Amino acid sequence: MVSFVMSPMKVMSMLMVIFGTGLSLSSEELIGVWLGMELNLYGFLILMNPDGYYTPEPCVKYFVVQSSASILMLGGFMLLMQHFVVGGLVMSVVGVLLKSGVFPLHSWVPSTIKNSSWLASGLMLTWQKIAPLIFLSVIAPLGSLWVVIGLMAGIGGVGGLNQNSVRVMSAYSSFVHTSWMLLGLSWSSVVFASYFVVYSMSVGMFFYGCSLMNKSKVMSQLSGAASGMGLLMLMGMPPFLGFVAKVLVFLMTSSGVIVVCVMGSVVSLKYYIDFFYSMVMKSLADKHKSSVKMMWGLMVIANLMGGALIVMSFI
Structure with missing residues (x-):
């Protein structure tokens, strides 16, 4: 830094x-x-x-x-x-x-992400999507946008299965989250902004933890905690912020394409859970490290408080 x-x-x-x-x-x-x-x-x-x-x-x-x-x-x-x-x-x-990098011109994303640095990969999956996605929602016909959203959710859910590379898995995961962001953007820019901020925080924590893995024993455990929390947020598991963001999109939309987005998220849970247990849990094997426990506690509290603030802002 x-x-x-x-x-x-x-x-x-x-x-x-x-x-x-x-x-x-x-x-x-x-x-x-x-x-x-x-x-x-x-x-x-x-x-x-x-x-x-x-x-x-x-x-x-x-x-x-x-x-x-x-x-x-x-x-x-x-x-x-x-x-x-x-x-x-x-x-x-x-x-x-x-x-x-949206369907049907999405195939370059996984191969580019795979060989990039953690910083470049994180920015490609988050910040670099802001302007193109917003402009796409403005100029694309609504009917074609529904097709793109549904296919992105399906490709992201199925494509990430049996992937060995963390970056490639994250690229396919971003397809699923992009479908949610586009769906939220088609109804409310505020919902899109909320979802994008939560997704960016999740990717940032996950990639930061992965970049520090195995540098030292203590650092590996701390980075494992960051990666684990980022994954739980990406999964959309309650009570984490990712779940709150998905609920907001679900409540705002009245389109049937939300069913495909939910199905894509459910399928993506498989590779999230596989990675969580195969890599993250190994780095947290020593449960006597008070610093790791404190980090987990602070992250859970921050997620709960952030979720409460997001919900309150819409009341």
Whole structure:
């Protein structure tokens, strides 16, 4: 963390990523949306491999995919400005689907996540989805959006089965959560924001714990506690925040596609539980560490308090 703060290049890259997303969300013109996503892309490419420790393959693959999506989006925007509505809308939707990694242009996500760093993987599954998903919900026809949501939930639930890589499992898990976020976004931006914050916290805790696994005995146990809590939140198990977020989406929507989302979440429980018992529980084998017990207690209390605050905000 110290090296990240001390590196001007990394700080500027992170600021560019944040500014690009903010520009896309706040812009009233299509070209502003495109420009914000491009600034975000250039900043994020540096964050993917700032020190040269990781293989360049995911950086190249991510750049090619995002550049292709940007070309499609720009072409679609130009057609829309020339009043070619149908062609422009089709090109724009295809570009956004590719950029956000949403069905049917989702196959690049697991392979890119697999070989990326923990920081880059976490950002790809969380922050990098904000602008594309919001823009997709604005321009995509509602009927096609229901199809995308249902298929994303099914692919995420089934695709994650029998995966040995934690990052690949997390990529398929993100497909399920993306279906919930899109469903919430189609009804309420506040519900989407609540779900996104909870999901980002879960992924952050899970990836942070995984990145510290086996560095030392005590650190491994502490990181195991963080990973375990992040997994429980991703599972959507009560009384954790993930369950509260899913309940909010369930109560807000009246579409039958919610049944497919629930089924996808139920199927994904299988690989969540497998990982929880095979990796996380091993790191928590020593139950006499008071620091680990204290961390679990604090995390449970924080989840309960956060859930109560979310519910109270909607009353």
